[in-house]
Amino acid sequence: MNKTLVSFLVFVVGLAVFHNAIFPIFTPKEVGWFLNRYVYFLLFVAYLIITHFILRLKPPISMMGLFVWGIGFYFYKFVLYPPIPWTLFITYMVMWSIGTFLYISQDPETFREFRKPIVKAIVGEYKLAQIVLMIAMPILVGWATYQSIYPSFQEPVELRTVHPAPPATTKVHGKTYPLESTNNPFRVDEQDNYKDSFPFLDADKHEYMKYVTEGGTIFFQNCHFCHGDQLNGLGMFSHVFNPTPANFIDPGTIAMLQEAFIFWRVSKGGPGLPNESTPWSSAMPPWEEHLKTEEIWKVILFEYWYTGWHPRTFGTEGSEG
Amino acid sequence: MLGKKTRNIGTFALGLVLAIAVYLIPGMTGIADAKEAFAEQVFAEEAFAKEVLAEEAVEGEGEPEIEWGQDVFYKDWEGNPLKGPVSGYPAPELGPEDYNNYEFAPSRIILWVANQQHLYFGSFVLAVPIFCMLIEFIGIRVREEDPVMSGKYDRLAKDLMKVSLTAYSWTAILGGILLFTFITLFPGFFKYMAGIFRPVMHVYALMFLAESGVLYVYYYGWDKMNDDPFLKWVHCSLSVLLNLIGTVLMYLANSWATFMQAPGGIDSEGRFLGNIWHVIHSTLWNPVGVHRILGNIVFGGGIVGAYAAYHYLTAKNEEERAHYDWVCYVAMFICIFGLIPLPFAGYWLMKEVYAFRQQMGITLMGGIMAWLFIIQAVMIGLLFFAANSYLHNGMARVKGSHRYMKYCKYMVLLLICCFTMWMTPHTIVMTPAELKAMGGAQHPIVGHFGVMSAKNTAVNLMITTTILCFLLYQRANKKITVPWATVGNCWIAAIFVGAAANIIFLGVYGYALPANQRVGLSVPQVTTTLTTLFAGTAINISMFKNSESYGDIQWGTQSKVGTYAIFLLAISFTWLMGLMGYIRSAVRLFWHVTEVVRDNSVDAYTLTIGEAGKMLTFNTLFVWTQFVVVFWVGSLTGKSPVKTPVAVPVPAQQQQ
Numbered sequence: 001m002n003k004t005l006v007s008f009l010v011f012v013v014g015l016a017v018f019h020n021a022i023f024p025i026f027t028p029k030e031v032g033w034f035l036n037r038y039v040y041f042l043l044f045v046a047y048l049i050i051t052h053f054i055l056r057l058k059p060p061i062s063m064m065g066l067f068v069w070g071i072g073f074y075f076y077k078f079v080l081y082p083p084i085p086w087t088l089f090i091t092y093m094v095m096w097s098i099g100t101f102l103y104i105s106q107d108p109e110t111f112r113e114f115r116k117p118i119v120k121a122i123v124g125e126y127k128l129a130q131i132v133l134m135i136a137m138p139i140l141v142g143w144a145t146y147q148s149i150y151p152s153f154q155e156p157v158e159l160r161t162v163h164p165a166p167p168a169t170t171k172v173h174g175k176t177y178p179l180e181s182t183n184n185p186f187r188v189d190e191q192d193n194y195k196d197s198f199p200f201l202d203a204d205k206h207e208y209m210k211y212v213t214e215g216g217t218i219f220f221q222n223c224h225f226c227h228g229d230q231l232n233g234l235g236m237f238s239h240v241f242n243p244t245p246a247n248f249i250d251p252g253t254i255a256m257l258q259e260a261f262i263f264w265r266v267s268k269g270g271p272g273l274p275n276e277s278t279p280w281s282s283a284m285p286p287w288e289e290h291l292k293t294e295e296i297w298k299v300i301l302f303e304y305w306y307t308g309w310h311p312r313t314f315g316t317e318g319s320e321g
Numbered sequence: 322m323l324g325k326k327t328r329n330i331g332t333f334a335l336g337l338v339l340a341i342a343v344y345l346i347p348g349m350t351g352i353a354d355a356k357e358a359f360a361e362q363v364f365a366e367e368a369f370a371k372e373v374l375a376e377e378a379v380e381g382e383g384e385p386e387i388e389w390g391q392d393v394f395y396k397d398w399e400g401n402p403l404k405g406p407v408s409g410y411p412a413p414e415l416g417p418e419d420y421n422n423y424e425f426a427p428s429r430i431i432l433w434v435a436n437q438q439h440l441y442f443g444s445f446v447l448a449v450p451i452f453c454m455l456i457e458f459i460g461i462r463v464r465e466e467d468p469v470m471s472g473k474y475d476r477l478a479k480d481l482m483k484v485s486l487t488a489y490s491w492t493a494i495l496g497g498i499l500l501f502t503f504i505t506l507f508p509g510f511f512k513y514m515a516g517i518f519r520p521v522m523h524v525y526a527l528m529f530l531a532e533s534g535v536l537y538v539y540y541y542g543w544d545k546m547n548d549d550p551f552l553k554w555v556h557c558s559l560s561v562l563l564n565l566i567g568t569v570l571m572y573l574a575n576s577w578a579t580f581m582q583a584p585g586g587i588d589s590e591g592r593f594l595g596n597i598w599h600v601i602h603s604t605l606w607n608p609v610g611v612h613r614i615l616g617n618i619v620f621g622g623g624i625v626g627a628y629a630a631y632h633y634l635t636a637k638n639e640e641e642r643a644h645y646d647w648v649c650y651v652a653m654f655i656c657i658f659g660l661i662p663l664p665f666a667g668y669w670l671m672k673e674v675y676a677f678r679q680q681m682g683i684t685l686m687g688g689i690m691a692w693l694f695i696i697q698a699v700m701i702g703l704l705f706f707a708a709n710s711y712l713h714n715g716m717a718r719v720k721g722s723h724r725y726m727k728y729c730k731y732m733v734l735l736l737i738c739c740f741t742m743w744m745t746p747h748t749i750v751m752t753p754a755e756l757k758a759m760g761g762a763q764h765p766i767v768g769h770f771g772v773m774s775a776k777n778t779a780v781n782l783m784i785t786t787t788i789l790c791f792l793l794y795q796r797a798n799k800k801i802t803v804p805w806a807t808v809g810n811c812w813i814a815a816i817f818v819g820a821a822a823n824i825i826f827l828g829v830y831g832y833a834l835p836a837n838q839r840v841g842l843s844v845p846q847v848t849t850t851l852t853t854l855f856a857g858t859a860i861n862i863s864m865f866k867n868s869e870s871y872g873d874i875q876w877g878t879q880s881k882v883g884t885y886a887i888f889l890l891a892i893s894f895t896w897l898m899g900l901m902g903y904i905r906s907a908v909r910l911f912w913h914v915t916e917v918v919r920d921n922s923v924d925a926y927t928l929t930i931g932e933a934g935k936m937l938t939f940n941t942l943f944v945w946t947q948f949v950v951v952f953w954v955g956s957l958t959g960k961s962p963v964k965t966p967v968a969v970p971v972p973a974q975q976q977q
Contacts, residue, residue, distance in 0.1 A: 082759045084767065085751030092741060099737035106713040106729045153754045162748045163687030165588060165680045166854035168916075180679060233761055242753045244762050251772050252747045252763070256687075256836040258679065276689040276927070310835030 010051050011067055015074070018044045023078075041079045045071065061114045072096035098266070113192035133244045154197045160243060163257070164277035170264045172288050172296075182260040185294070186301050215302030218295050222287070230308055241283050248307050255309035262300050390588030393917070394677075395599055405586075405594025409516055412591025412918045419509025420922040429504040429924035434940060435499040437899055441620075442492040443574075443644075444613070444898070447567045448621025449485035452655060453478040454560035461553055475547070477648060481625060482540050485956040489536060491951055493529075507922075510913045512599055517593050517600055518577060521707040525573045532566045539563055572610050576601040579609050581914050582905065583677045589916040594762075604677050608670035609905075615663045620898060622656025623891035628952055630887040633879065643879035649879065649887060650715065656890065657791065658706050661854065664701070664780055665847050672840070674908075678915070685908050691746075692930055693904050698744040698776075700897040705783050707890035709736060714883025721871025722797035732786050741785070743779035747771025769832070777843045778828030781850045785820055788854050793862045800869040809864045820853045880900045893943060899937040907933075 009126040018040075026040035048067070051057075059067070076084065076092050084092070105111040121129040169178050186208070220229070226245040233247030246253050254262060264272075270282030287296060304311055413419070461476030503511045511817040515522065539559045586599030593600065629648035636642040675682035684690055695933035713729045716722040726867075745767050756762065767834050769775060784971045792813070802810065827846050831839040911925045928936070 080766065082764065083755075084764060085749050085755040085759065086883050087750040088745070088764075088767070091744070095702070095737060095740055095744075096681060099733055099740075102713070102736075103730050105710065105880075105882040106733065107717045107726060108714060108882070109717070111880065111882055154754055156752075160748060160750075161688050161691065163683050163691075165684035165688045168680065170744055239757065242756065244756065247761060247763060250768065251774075251832060252768075256772070262684075276684075290331045310837075312836045 003055075003057050003065060004059050006055065007052065007057040007063060010057065011048065011070070014044070014047055014051070015070075016078070017080070018047070037079050039080060041075060060117075061104050061110045062117050065100050065114060068103060069097065069100045078271065090134075094159070155242065160281055161277040164274050166261050166264050167274070169274070170267065172263075172267045173293050175293070176262070177260065179258070179260040179264055182263065184259045184263075184295055184297050187259070187311075210212060211298050212302050212305045213301070214295075216306070217299035218291065218299050219302050224289070226284075231303060243281065245284075248303050248309075251309075254303055254307065255312070257312050259300055259304075259311040261312075263296060266296050266299065352767070372406075390590070390592055390594050392585065392599065393587060394583070394585035394604060397828055403594075403599075405508050405596055405599075407588065407589075407592045408595040409587075409593030412513055412587075412914065413509055415509045415913075415919065415921045417921075419507070421506050422923075427924045428496070428922065430936065432499075432502050432506060433454060433903075433936060434943070435495070435502040437902065437940045438944055439492065439495040439499045440902065441895065441898070441940075442488055442495055442947070443571070444487045444617045444620050445624055445948075446485055446492050447571055448617040449481050449488070449615075449625070450560055450563045450567060450617060452625065452652075453482050453485075454564055455655075456481075456651070457557050457560060461557060464550075473644075477651065479540075479543050482543070483958065484628075484952055486536065486540055487954045488948075489533075491947065492534055505815065507913075510918065510920075512520075513591070513914075513918060514577065514581075517580070517587070521573055521576060521599055521601060525570065528566055528570050528573065530572060532563065535559055535563045535566060568614070571613060572606070573601070574603070575609050576603070576606055578906070579603050579605040582675070582909055583681075584914050584917055587917065589917070591914065605670065605673055608666065608841050609674050612663070612666040612670050615659050615666050616898060618659030619656050619663060620894055622652045622654075622659060623887070623894045624948060626652035626656060626887040627891040630884045633877075633884055634881070636877075639877055644876075646876045646879045649884065653708070653711055653715075653887060653890075657712075657787070660704060660708060661784055661787065662785070662851075668843060668847075681908055681915070684910070685904065689927060690904050690908055693933070694902060695744060695746050696930075696934075697897065697900055697904070700893050700900065701780075702740040702743060702783075703893045704890055704897070705736065705740075705787060707886045707893065708789055709790055710732070710785075710886040710892070711883050714880045714886070716794050716797050717880065717883075718795040718875045718878045719794075719871075719975075720873070721799070725793040725797060728904055729790075729791065732790055736783055736784050739779040739783045742770045742775050743783065745770035745775075763818070772832075774828050774831030774839060777831075777846050778824055781824045781846045784850050785824070785853050786818065788857060789817055792857055795858075795861055796865070798871045798874065800871060801864050802867050802869055803864055806864060809860055811880070812860055816853055816856055816860075820849045823849045882933060892941065892945070895941045896937055899940050900933075903933055903937065 022043070023037070023040055023081070026035055027037055028035055048071075052059075073093065073096075076089055076096070104114045114158050117126065117129070121133055124130050133223075166179050166188045168180070171177070173316055219227075224231075225237050226235040226241070227233055227248065228238065228245075231248040233245045233250075235245060236247050264286050267286065267288040269284040269286035271286055273282055377816060388407040389404045390407045391404055393402075395403040397403050420428060424429065455477040456474050460471045460478065462475070464471040539556065542556060542559075546552040580600060580603050581605050583605045584600075585603035586596055587593055588600075626649055629645045629652055631716070633645035633649060636645055671682065674685065686694060713726075713733075716726060716729075743780070747768070748762065749764065751759070763771070770779075801809070824846050827842045827849075831842045834842070845873065907927055909920075910927065911920050912918065913920045
């Protein structure tokens with residue numbers, strides 16, 4: 001039997017068996033260290049390599065390229081979970097396609113071999129392939145055109161500015177705060193040192209924990225409906241907002257921002273966002289209208305305490321940590 | 322210790338390292354110099370103030386007449402703003418009468434095109450003398466041992482200089498257009514800048530004169546100074562002088578741009594405080610300078626490589642093909658050498674931007690410019706792909722390379738994985754339905770790639786992979802015979818495996834650290850990467866001693882894919898240069914000079930990504946059209962005669 005055909009069958013049949021029979025075993029409700037979809041994927045790749053090795057199959061480079069590309073597609077489309085947005089999927093597949101091209105073009109010999117069937121199909125040496133190609137290509141283009149112009153009722157996607165640049169100063173309750181130099185008053189000790197460390201770990205810090213607790217109380221009275229009781233942005237109302245409320249657990253939100261930045265965002269809310277971020281990109285109310293200044297600072301204190309993140313600092317002056 | 326041919330490439334690499342080191346030294350010593358300058362400044366100003374007050378007390382005029390202003394950037398040792406005597410007028414509040422416009426296009430767009438074209442050409446004419454200096458130096462060094470090779474190097478350097486000469490005039494014309502564009506369309510702003518930088522502008526003009534003089538002597542004296550060994554060294558020294566003047570020119574021009582972005586030496590009203598060095602040496606001056614030098618090298622290498630690649634593809638005989646294949650190799654060597662440290666210089670620049678204004682840093686990396694940075698990530702990935710593709714394909718024409726070619730696919734896999742991590746955005750563009758399906762704004766798996774810990778890890782691994790690829794390319798046709806070959810190979814393997822492990826460990830560890838400490842991890846990561854470069858190359862070259870050759874490199878047999886990779890690199894880099902220039906400039910938003918001179922023109926808005934992309938593409942196409950014309954003009958004078966016997970040069974890979 002033609003070894004190329006065997007190789008193709010190993011891939012296609014193997015994929016069908018793995019996907020339909022083995023994949024469900026590796027996707028139980030309770031995901032484990034071994035029984036998970038990524039281990040399954042590695043097993044599938046190992047199966048392909050080992051089978052080809054044992055049967056001494058050496059498919060042509062064009063087919064190898066197809067396998068490599070197909071494996072990438074399979075991973076991003078079916079294995080990676082939760083499913084990634086379409087824009088990211090396209091981006092990943094473009095990169096994977098470039099990688100596949102680099103793989104087949106790494107050597108002039110392999111590239112020549114890769115081109116050979118394509119050229120033969122185009123010039124008509126492979127008559128059947130040429131006919132299939134000439135019929136399939138217009139259908140493919142037509143289908144893509146149909147897909148792109150078919151009316152969709154989804155909201156259009158939007159490039160959103162996640163961290164809008166803060167103003168130099170912000171005025172809250174009649175007092176102006178320069179954002180570069182403003183610190184959380186509940187983090188400044190008797191010597192005016194800014195504490196960005198973990199003072200709450202010290203059992204004697206009763207006063208600090210008192211502020212944290214007060215901040216927590218305010219949070220659960222006002223904020224957790226959207227930001228969630230685990231501060232992960234998945235509060236009970238979160239799913240009706242676009243964009244969803246900020247996830248404080250994520251390393252890319254409060255972990256990389258100064259407390260003064262959070263103070264500005266909490267105080268001014270969505271309406272206070274600069275034009276670059278568009279005021280309607282956040283449904284958060286301006287909390288300065290509902291909370292006192294120190295209450296806002298206490299909530300911020302609680303958010304950092306709960307998540308374990310350190311507030312971002314720049315430079316070492318006045319900070320201790 | 323090294324073989325004859327190895328020494329060529331070794332000298333070449335050493336020369337490049339030294340050249341970059343010379344440029345880096347001012348940057349590295351900049352902080353120390355700045356501190357000394359502060360101390361001297363404080364003492365001098367205090368003494369001056371006492372003197373003035375004493376004089377006025379004697380004259381009995383009462384209140385001092387000299388007004389003192391507080392610097393917007395410089396601080397004294399106690400952290401208070403540095404004071405200086407007010408020596409200029411306040412920044413104007415610009416109105417409609419300060420802006421002119423044409424009907425056919427917004428003034429800002431016209432200025433953008435004029436500026437970008439001048440910068441592209443300026444970049445090229447500054448890069449080519451660096452190449453010529455190095456290539457001529459190598460030619461002199463190998464003159465006695467290998468006259469054929471020496472002649473080739475000399476011819477290449479002169480041919481490049483010939484093109485540069487035409488490009489030089491072109492640059493000056495574009496500079497004139499830029500100047501007139503400023504004066505005619507932005508007179509109010511230019512008047513303010515001219516008031517601050519008056520002496521710098523005059524020195525700049527004089528330096529331009531000096532550059533022209535040295536350039537003409539260097540080029541037109543080439544043949545006359547070619548035969549006598551002493552005169553040849555003098556000639557080579559002229560190229561050093563040419564580069565020094567060129568660097569000073571670039572740094573002076575940089576000071577205008579860096580002042581606009583992060584001003585210093587003025588008070589909050591924009592009044593000059595009497596110290597021109599403070600105005601020039603603002604906080605971004607050094608990082609921008611180093612970043613631009615490295616960028617120029619890559620850009621110049623890309624253009625020369627593309628020029629050679631074009632001639633390679635259209636060559637009519639084997640000799641010509643072999644020659645241009647070799648020129649491609651030299652250009653790509655220089656290009657990749659500049660490409661490796663370029664991201665690190667970029668990190669330094671961004672660090673300084675954050676240090677200047679956190680607001681500006683956030684605008685760039687997380688705010689309105691963030692999506693442009695994602696595009697930048699894609700372009701940088703393309704550059705590394707193109708460089709690696711060239712190396713992989715170039716290796717195929719080297720006899721004996723089959724021993725290493727089998728590793729190429731794994732390197733490609735690693736590059737793709739790193740690139741995926743490198744360009745995954747933190748916030749993904751998605752529909753509400755997709756958001757719901759994902760369960761939140763961040764993906765639980767790929768969402769972790771959106772922060773700097775992952776990005777730094779990815780880019781360092783990409784660079785390390787490229788270095789490894791280059792080392793394999795170097796030893797492709799060599800049979801290592803030194804008795805410590807096994808130990809040497811183990812060391813190289815240990816360095817690369819250890820480096821990868823360290824880079825990954827630091828990247829993962831970064832997630833457990835506060836953001837301000839995490840930023841610091843990039844330093845050991847970069848150090849690790851550079852260690853692989855220097856230690857790996859040193860051990861690799863040392864192992865070439867008495868090595869046997871599997872055969873010559875077959876010049877003129879480079880694959881078309883490898884050659885097209887050079888075009889990809891050159892065009893991508895041109896576009897990338899434009900993109901980063903736009904980002905750097907546009908981050909000022911509605912300011913001509915940040916927080917000092919407000920842009921009150923009708924063009925004071927930030928372009929959409931699509932519009933900016935169109936402009937960048939236009940600028941890229943426009944400059945490449947001009948380059949084609951310049952290269953064509955350069956070719957009209959005919960080729961330089963080759964005095965040495967015609968032969969194909971033998972590069973480093975075949976050295977014994």
